[in-house]
């Protein structure tokens with residue numbers, strides 16, 4: 001019995017001994033990753049300063065786009081940070097791979113397969129948000145200048161529709177219940193339309209009546225000021 | 229020689245050699261009105277400059293309605309009814325399509341280029357849709373350059389008090405306050421200028437920008453003033469031109485004019501910051517008054533547009549306007565009868581200029597949010613001027629200009 005125990009213990013020790021180098025490699029990779037990521041980041045930040053990247057992105061309007069999206073950091077810092085994390089995560093993945101544990105490897109495999117989709121999905125959502133804001137604003141201003149009393153509502157409607165479409169697309173990309181998403185979207189969209197109709201019906205009834213009255217009256221009273 | 233002129237034009241210019249006077253007419257599908265303009269030019273040259281060598285340039289944007297053929301064909305063959313003694317040689321005409329992006333600016337560039345090649349002393353440009361142009365216009369635009377050494381002649385028109393509201397409420401007050409010269413119609417469209425100024429215009433690198441498309445009028449005026457060319461005005465009487473197609477919508481028009489104005493501010497901050505006072509500009513010509521057709525206005529609609537802007541555009545205005553302007557607008561919305569003060573209006577326009585300078589928003593969006601505010605100001609002016617005469621109207625515009633001049637330190641202070 002003692003022998004069995006010793007055998008098993010030996011085997012365990014052997015496994016650990018076999019595993020230790022892997023663990024060490026993985027740790028080294030992690031530390032190296034930290035260092036290299038930090039190094040690359042500072043090079044990038046310095047390079048950006050040299051190329052006057054912040055001023056350029058200010059002029060080209062990238063900063064404004066980001067600010068509208070709620071991001072207030074300078075572009076150089078943002079780029080530095082992004083690259084830092086990409087490098088670090090790559091090293092962490094290499095490190096985990098170096099452990100050579102089947103369970104971890106499987107997990108990693110699925111994750112890596114999934115990762116591009118996750119990134120693309122995020123990009124779609126972010127662009128959908130920015131695009132929705134932009135188009136919503138254009139519609140709002142155009143509607144105000146056309147004298148439509150429902151301008152605000154129209155603007156919001158466009159903004160949310162674009163955003164919801166982006167979310168739907170990215171969820172579909174991730175394969176999260178393909179049909180469910182579409183049905184969910186349909187329900188949500190229908191809900192928005194219904195809510196809008198009700199809002200019109202209740203709140204907008206007078207406004208709509210007003211507007212139609214005014215339109216009819218103004219057809220007759222169009223002014224002919226020459227503005228230029 | 230230049231790259232922007234066509235081969236056959238260059239050849240014609242070689243044959244002509246030199247000229248004293250050049251009149252340019254930009255056109256794009258103006259077959260029904262350009263004949264009158266060409267005749268007025270021809271009579272004007274024959275009557276007022278019989279001993280000068282003159283040339284007419286039609287710079288066309290590819291008209292499909294026979295505009296160029298009309299220009300080629302039209303001549304006055306009997307000067308007797310006009311009491312003009314026939315000249316020896318007829319006016320030479322060159323009809324040419326222009327080079328570059330579509331627009332009045334590109335058309336003018338070709339005119340400037342030909343003026344340079346022919347080494348002309350004085351030029352005039354007149355729109356091809358003018359119904360009220362007379363031979364006197366040519367004299368009034370050319371003679372100040374030829375005989376009084378002026379480099380730039382701006383038009384001075386008689387207009388109905390409700391016409392030219394963008395000019396009256398924005399372009400005139402701003403250009404005047406910024407550059408110090410009281411040019412009443414900076415975007416009139418018909419100008420006289422010296423050969424020297426034409427050459428100077430050509431050296432500017434703007435022919436791939438909006439200047440070539442639509443901002444040429446204000447650009448010519450501002451370029452002349454900001455670079456210290458000698459400027460004057462000529463009284464031309466009423467300006468009546470073919471009605472614009474109804475598709476041109478106000479907010480787009482306002483955006484074009486105001487963006488041209490603001491882009492020039494970016495170009496000349498060194499000049500306009502130094503200008504501390506304004507001075508009158510000589511006005512030539514015999515002044516008279518005419519009965520102008522009444523203009524219908526719908527004040528209620530304009531005020532409603534302003535109020536709609538107040539309820540819907542607040543979030544965007546917060547990004548563009550100063551807090552003083554915002555609270556001023558809130559007060560304005562409550563006034564009864566409706567009244568939009570001059571000081572507030574000047575501040576609003578300067579805030580937009582600063583926002584344009586700081587690029588706080590996509591330019592097109594930003595300037596299109598100005599429409600309801602502009603309509604508010606126009607409504608207020610129309611209410612005030614309802615029963616006033618033309619003379620009183622000028623006093624009213626003068627007061628508005630003073631408001632812009634007084635507030636100019638605010639603009640300079642915030643500009644960085």
Ligand SMILES: Nc1nc2c(ncn2[C@@H]2O[C@H](COP(=O)(O)OP(=O)(O)OP(=O)(O)O)[C@@H](O)[C@H]2O)c(=O)[nH]1
Pocket residue numbers: 228253254255256257258287288289326330331332335354355356357415416417469472
């Ligand atoms: N060659 C050329 N000429 C143009 C173009 N657009 C306008 N023009 C000419 O420019 C002149 C003024 O154009 P309009 O359309 O009358 O402009 P407007 O808004 O009436 O301008 P104002 O008369 O100054 O109030 C006319 O002679 C047009 O034929 C273009 O694209 N190409």
Ligand SMILES: [Mg+2]
Pocket residue numbers: 355357469470
């Ligand atoms: Mg016109």
